Amino acid sequence: MAVTPSSDAIAGLREFLAIPSVSVDPTHRDDMRSAADWVAAQLAWANGRVVESDGNPVVLAEWLGRPGATTIVVYGHYDVQPAGDEAEWESPPFEPTVRDDRIYARGATDDKGPVVVALETARRFVDETGGLPLNVRFLIEGEEEVGSPSLPAFLELHRDELAADLVVSADGAMWRPSEPSVSVAAKGLVAFDLVVEGPATDLHSGRHGGAVQNPNHALARIVASLHDDEGSVEVPGFYDEVEPLSDADAAALAQIPFDEESYRADVGVTALHGEPGHSTLERLWTRPTLEVNELRGGGPFTVIPRVARAHLTSRLVPGQHPEAIVDVVAAHVVRHTPPGVTARIELQPGAVPAYALGAGHPAADAAVQALRSVYPGSEPLLVRIGGTLPAASLFERILGLKTLLFSFSTSDEQLHAPNEFFRLSRLEEGVAAWSELWRLLA
Amino acid sequence: MAVTPSSDAIAGLREFLAIPSVSVDPTHRDDMRSAADWVAAQLAWANGRVVESDGNPVVLAEWLGRPGATTIVVYGHYDVQPAGDEAEWESPPFEPTVRDDRIYARGATDDKGPVVVALETARRFVDETGGLPLNVRFLIEGEEEVGSPSLPAFLELHRDELAADLVVSADGAMWRPSEPSVSVAAKGLVAFDLVVEGPATDLHSGRHGGAVQNPNHALARIVASLHDDEGSVEVPGFYDEVEPLSDADAAALAQIPFDEESYRADVGVTALHGEPGHSTLERLWTRPTLEVNELRGGGPFTVIPRVARAHLTSRLVPGQHPEAIVDVVAAHVVRHTPPGVTARIELQPGAVPAYALGAGHPAADAAVQALRSVYPGSEPLLVRIGGTLPAASLFERILGLKTLLFSFSTSDEQLHAPNEFFRLSRLEEGVAAWSELWRLLA
Numbered sequence: 001m002a003v004t005p006s007s008d009a010i011a012g013l014r015e016f017l018a019i020p021s022v023s024v025d026p027t028h029r030d031d032m033r034s035a036a037d038w039v040a041a042q043l044a045w046a047n048g049r050v051v052e053s054d055g056n057p058v059v060l061a062e063w064l065g066r067p068g069a070t071t072i073v074v075y076g077h078y079d080v081q082p083a084g085d086e087a088e089w090e091s092p093p094f095e096p097t098v099r100d101d102r103i104y105a106r107g108a109t110d111d112k113g114p115v116v117v118a119l120e121t122a123r124r125f126v127d128e129t130g131g132l133p134l135n136v137r138f139l140i141e142g143e144e145e146v147g148s149p150s151l152p153a154f155l156e157l158h159r160d161e162l163a164a165d166l167v168v169s170a171d172g173a174m175w176r177p178s179e180p181s182v183s184v185a186a187k188g189l190v191a192f193d194l195v196v197e198g199p200a201t202d203l204h205s206g207r208h209g210g211a212v213q214n215p216n217h218a219l220a221r222i223v224a225s226l227h228d229d230e231g232s233v234e235v236p237g238f239y240d241e242v243e244p245l246s247d248a249d250a251a252a253l254a255q256i257p258f259d260e261e262s263y264r265a266d267v268g269v270t271a272l273h274g275e276p277g278h279s280t281l282e283r284l285w286t287r288p289t290l291e292v293n294e295l296r297g298g299g300p301f302t303v304i305p306r307v308a309r310a311h312l313t314s315r316l317v318p319g320q321h322p323e324a325i326v327d328v329v330a331a332h333v334v335r336h337t338p339p340g341v342t343a344r345i346e347l348q349p350g351a352v353p354a355y356a357l358g359a360g361h362p363a364a365d366a367a368v369q370a371l372r373s374v375y376p377g378s379e380p381l382l383v384r385i386g387g388t389l390p391a392a393s394l395f396e397r398i399l400g401l402k403t404l405l406f407s408f409s410t411s412d413e414q415l416h417a418p419n420e421f422f423r424l425s426r427l428e429e430g431v432a433a434w435s436e437l438w439r440l441l442a
Numbered sequence: 443m444a445v446t447p448s449s450d451a452i453a454g455l456r457e458f459l460a461i462p463s464v465s466v467d468p469t470h471r472d473d474m475r476s477a478a479d480w481v482a483a484q485l486a487w488a489n490g491r492v493v494e495s496d497g498n499p500v501v502l503a504e505w506l507g508r509p510g511a512t513t514i515v516v517y518g519h520y521d522v523q524p525a526g527d528e529a530e531w532e533s534p535p536f537e538p539t540v541r542d543d544r545i546y547a548r549g550a551t552d553d554k555g556p557v558v559v560a561l562e563t564a565r566r567f568v569d570e571t572g573g574l575p576l577n578v579r580f581l582i583e584g585e586e587e588v589g590s591p592s593l594p595a596f597l598e599l600h601r602d603e604l605a606a607d608l609v610v611s612a613d614g615a616m617w618r619p620s621e622p623s624v625s626v627a628a629k630g631l632v633a634f635d636l637v638v639e640g641p642a643t644d645l646h647s648g649r650h651g652g653a654v655q656n657p658n659h660a661l662a663r664i665v666a667s668l669h670d671d672e673g674s675v676e677v678p679g680f681y682d683e684v685e686p687l688s689d690a691d692a693a694a695l696a697q698i699p700f701d702e703e704s705y706r707a708d709v710g711v712t713a714l715h716g717e718p719g720h721s722t723l724e725r726l727w728t729r730p731t732l733e734v735n736e737l738r739g740g741g742p743f744t745v746i747p748r749v750a751r752a753h754l755t756s757r758l759v760p761g762q763h764p765e766a767i768v769d770v771v772a773a774h775v776v777r778h779t780p781p782g783v784t785a786r787i788e789l790q791p792g793a794v795p796a797y798a799l800g801a802g803h804p805a806a807d808a809a810v811q812a813l814r815s816v817y818p819g820s821e822p823l824l825v826r827i828g829g830t831l832p833a834a835s836l837f838e839r840i841l842g843l844k845t846l847l848f849s850f851s852t853s854d855e856q857l858h859a860p861n862e863f864f865r866l867s868r869l870e871e872g873v874a875a876w877s878e879l880w881r882l883l884a
Contacts, residue, residue: 024743081743084644187648200710202526202859206629206829209731209757211705211722213673213715216734216752220665227659229780263653268642273655273782280653289651292658294740300753301466301523303735303858310658311742315651338671340715387648416745417644
């Protein structure tokens, strides 16, 4: 097993990471194009091209030199989350910086590092053998971090160019750096804003304090009503559609080693918290959540703001419908809106249901074998991820394809947070595992 | 009574308003100096000078040509609130714009317009008579909007230069444009942040949702616990020190015409809201408040933030001590902090107790007479303001001087909000009233 990362691949990753392709921010439109161009250039040998969509462009490429062999679609994304507060970064988010075995930059682990693993795997096969062991189509999109809103129409339009047997995703993190794993399920996602409006304009809190309902207070009351003291979602109907965990799933879950105290220390909280009656791992992997990602109202001066807002996301499990969740939350908000303000839900685009590969799928078996070959002595685990892969749901619905999640990202790499990084050693390990996987799938 | 504003005074006010002297923002340090220089230049005839303090400089000036006559200190401030969201302004906050009888700009009514009234009053006396009817010292500070933190030490240091019989304040708005009034009391103020910290770093809300207490949720629970459903502050001890309203005060209050429905429509809320058992006017003028001015945590993406914050201000009434209020709120926060997060109070500097001139003070009588002369047929009202004048408390404590609030700002002029304005007709009315007041005080 190679442990020294290829300097060519690292140099490429550095270039890729230096492009601030933040999809949620329209001022980065040119950067989206630059990132797509960079990916297409790496795939020039496979007719790599930037194809317009209704939103950010998509990179397509294909090598189909094995008639009769399996055909896979390799999926990944070139867009990244916003950097957040740059003051919290030890090195600037778009100046990739190597410290020890880690390269730090926004997007390093989600998803540019894992995309480079896939690109490098293909490049080496071609360099060394003149071709690939199976037919590969590439689909690298630029809207994953905003819920892939343009992907459905794109897949419909390019269905013929994407004919295949399976999708292999470079997105969707591995559980832990020390324990190789294959993710066989991902939660769904629906995002919305809760907007509370009070007076016609911002008011001076000295002049008007005590006379009107403050939208900040009203927002806090509504948000506080969403969960009970122990962390269960207290919105009536929220859990109604959750499919009970099968005995087989529960048994598989029970086999996963999970040290709650070590997890608590890792995330740095004084105590874990959440729905009673479920272990922390069950809550992370099998229970739906409702999280307030943002609270925003007024400013640090003497104001009663006109409006206060919360941004919320709900992670869904199999059985739950995004629209049904929004409906029950909206009804709850109506019941908990105090007098003197109005409240409304603004649905964000891109909701997706949960996704599961299905236990015993041959692709999962191949992935486990490939990992065994790269990490001899470790028995790969079949795990789930709490994050969402909208693309996997779309591939199933539109292309009729299951998706194997085979990322070499790991969940401790500060995904969506300051100081995001990717382990450079995982680059070579990833290339080795992807190479073996392709041979097995062929 | 003159009703056409002086174009010279308006031109001056425009210059003054164009200086973005935002005291809360350290990037405006040069602007603070420019605004102070502008005021000092207007007072060159009275030895106007910019004097250093521990913070933003103070403008001092004096004309003492009437030995034996009354000496007053004219107080005002050249600093302004931040503009807030500039998108909500119809014209840019620091490009003064006249529409009809109104000049729009940040600081127009708080406090640059009223300061220009005082400057113009003095200038005209000097132009027309060669002097003033009484001795006047000017003290125009630059930290009112941040709680005047440097003023106490400044007053101690310059006590001799400020020897006087009374302070007349150009700050502290008149109640309504249609009803002349003298404000005889102002609430106190204490400001603090509530900081809730959870995980060691921002977490991905998919990866970690359901396992940890979200600081946004915890902040909302704490904020929601501060008030009951009807709007009373539910912090034990919060009302303990409130002095009951005297019969005389209650009777004076009952004489004030106040149409709750018209007020409701003015502020644009669907219903008024607040402490039961008190009229809206009682709540505004005589009851302490606890307002959350800002909620801030996370961002509009899939994050569980490391930290969530609220900025709070409490308006105090006579009898209440700022430090006691912070203590009871801090104790309440401890009791209402859910497991899995920590919460703390960060006190802001500049707390001040409430201030009252005292019923029947000769300065209040003179003010009422001066207003009668400018608004014949209207009987001036003795009112209170919900806002805070830290300087008045300091003048009493350090200089032993009572303060007469005699501003020509009115409370409907979008103080601290977008589209702040000052009525130009009030400029001439203000000069006429100040002139008469000075003659009466002499």
